[in-house]
Amino acid sequence: MSNSLNQQILLKSRPVGEPKETDFALVETPIPEPGEGEILSRTIYLSLDPYMRGRIRESKSYATPVQLDSVMVGGTVSEVIKSNHPQYHEGDFVLNFNGWQTYGVSKGDTLRKLDQNLAPLSYNLGVLGMPGHTAYSALLDIGQPKAGETVVVSAASGAVGAVAGQIAKIKGCRVVGIVGSDEKRDFVVKELGFDVGINRKTQELSPALKEACPNGIDIYFDNTAGAILEAVLQQINLGARIALVGLISEYNAINPPAGPNLTPLLINRALIKGFLVSDYQHQFNDFITDVSGWLNSGTLKYREDVVVGLENAPHAFIGLLQGENFGKLIVKVKI
Ligand code: NAP
Ligand code: FER
Numbered sequence: 001m002s003n004s005l006n007q008q009i010l011l012k013s014r015p016v017g018e019p020k021e022t023d024f025a026l027v028e029t030p031i032p033e034p035g036e037g038e039i040l041s042r043t044i045y046l047s048l049d050p051y052m053r054g055r056i057r058e059s060k061s062y063a064t065p066v067q068l069d070s071v072m073v074g075g076t077v078s079e080v081i082k083s084n085h086p087q088y089h090e091g092d093f094v095l096n097f098n099g100w101q102t103y104g105v106s107k108g109d110t111l112r113k114l115d116q117n118l119a120p121l122s123y124n125l126g127v128l129g130m131p132g133h134t135a136y137s138a139l140l141d142i143g144q145p146k147a148g149e150t151v152v153v154s155a156a157s158g159a160v161g162a163v164a165g166q167i168a169k170i171k172g173c174r175v176v177g178i179v180g181s182d183e184k185r186d187f188v189v190k191e192l193g194f195d196v197g198i199n200r201k202t203q204e205l206s207p208a209l210k211e212a213c214p215n216g217i218d219i220y221f222d223n224t225a226g227a228i229l230e231a232v233l234q235q236i237n238l239g240a241r242i243a244l245v246g247l248i249s250e251y252n253a254i255n256p257p258a259g260p261n262l263t264p265l266l267i268n269r270a271l272i273k274g275f276l277v278s279d280y281q282h283q284f285n286d287f288i289t290d291v292s293g294w295l296n297s298g299t300l301k302y303r304e305d306v307v308v309g310l311e312n313a314p315h316a317f318i319g320l321l322q323g324e325n326f327g328k329l330i331v332k333v334k335i
Pocket of ligand 1: 130155159245250321322
């Protein structure tokens with residue numbers, strides 16, 4: 001591997017079911033030249049996120065798919081190497097979208113400059129980035145949490161779930177987190193301060209939820225859909241709110257899964273609303289102000305799962321969809 005070349009991970013085939021490492025390939029190409037108004041940057045951190053599973057499908061959903069033999073998409077923290085844009089200079093750190101490659105060219109008006117004195121640079125891909133923003137806006141806007149209410153969060157130790165559950169605690173709610181291991185269960189209770197953790201792999205969901213939520217469920221922050229949504233619906237309260245944020249239990253499914261029984265939604269006149277973080281740009285400044293404040297005061301804790309080396313991105317991404325990450329999954333790209 002050479003430092004004078006751009007290392008890129010391309011999508012080679014569209015996975016059926018679980019992605020495989022052979023669906024991706026590492027190639028080396030010349031480092032690109034920035035055009036007018038553009039900057040060339042070196043990738044420092046690459047974010048790996050569940051939405052990428054949707055982007056490697058053929059069909060368009062809310063975004064266009066990655067083409068075969070193209071570089072995988074992804075949010076990045078990068079260092080400016082060359083700039084043809086008046087607002088950016090060599091050595092600046094920026095949030096951009098280089099994708100799974102060591103260098104990238106971006107248009108100057110699609111970037112955000114980062115200040116590494118405010119927070120570790122990688123946080124801009126997690127707690128102070130798209131996942132944190134998702135947690136903040138989906139919980140506060142759709143969930144409308146009130147002190148004393150019961151909030152259930154799935155994928156609760158992850159990038160989005162951990163922040164959502166902690167904000168619900170800050171708002172005075174009883175918070176129950178559903179996770180995939182005992183270690184993650186201990187983490188959400190002992191480190192993050194949730195009231196109860198449930199291991200979805202070893203505990204039966206309905207009785208565990210009944211015990212954890214003696215007053216029923218007012219808000220469900222749904223990162224998973226599937227069996228967890230089904231079990232939660234059976235115990236929702238009158239006027240419950242459900243933020244449908246992610247359906248990770250279905251992302252690798254080959255056939256469309258059977259839907260849950262929706263009768264409890266009707267009986268309880270409950271609200272279920274789909275959420276896309278891109279609709280909430282207007283709340284970005286409030287999100288940064290509040291979440292940075294909670295982070296700096298130690299009220300909100302943040303855990304990262306850092307994998308070193310771009311070549312390990314496919315393996316780590318496959319693991320993300322199987323619950324192998326513990327905290328926000330980031331690739332530290334070494335050049
Ligand atoms: P994450 O929680 O850090 O990682 C994914 C986690 O999902 C895994 O660690 C695993 O946790 C859990 N999981 C995997 N397969 C599962 C299954 N079959 N059933 C239940 N849980 C499963 O990822 P994230 O970045 O925070 O994303 C969480 C969710 O938010 C995803 O669904 C994502 O698509 C969604 N999201 C939506 C938006 C939006 O705008 N709508 C934006 C960002 C993220 P356990 O081991 O604990 O089960
Ligand atoms: C976005 C909207 C949604 C985005 C990511 C998501 C990277 C994530 C959706 C999901 O995980 O379901 O603009 O930008």
